[in-house]
Amino acid sequence: MSERPSGIVVCINNRFTASRPSCALGGSEAIADALEQGLLERGLPLTVERLHCLGECAKGPNLRLTPGGRFFHHTKLADVPAILDEIENILKGG
Numbered sequence: 298m299s300e301r302p303s304g305i306v307v308c309i310n311n312r313f314t315a316s317r318p319s320c321a322l323g324g325s326e327a328i329a330d331a332l333e334q335g336l337l338e339r340g341l342p343l344t345v346e347r348l349h350c351l352g353e354c355a356k357g358p359n360l361r362l363t364p365g366g367r368f369f370h371h372t373k374l375a376d377v378p379a380i381l382d383e384i385e386n387i388l389k390g391g
């Protein structure tokens with residue numbers, strides 16, 4: 298069973314260089330905003346924290362459930378509803 302999450306950390310690092318990947322270049326700031334909005338709309342008691350690098354830059358955009366939850370890699374804005382569904386499921390004990 299997954300640990301009950303209390304938050305989501307989203308990497309919003311932007312390196313402004315094409316030679317090194319960074320999550321903001323993949324749209325992570327919009328993903329963080331959409332997660333925040335979706336959590337609010339669904340009444341889910343998680344907070345969104347924006348961080349500068351989760352150490353998985355080549356797999357971004359990256360986010361992670363906290364504490365100690367799973368990573369989501371190569372995240373797209375369109376993935377947000379499924380991520381929220383998964384969080385809801387975990388909170389229901391699924």
Ligand code: FES
Nearest residue numbers: 308320351353354
């Ligand atoms: S830039 Fe996002 S994990 Fe490093």
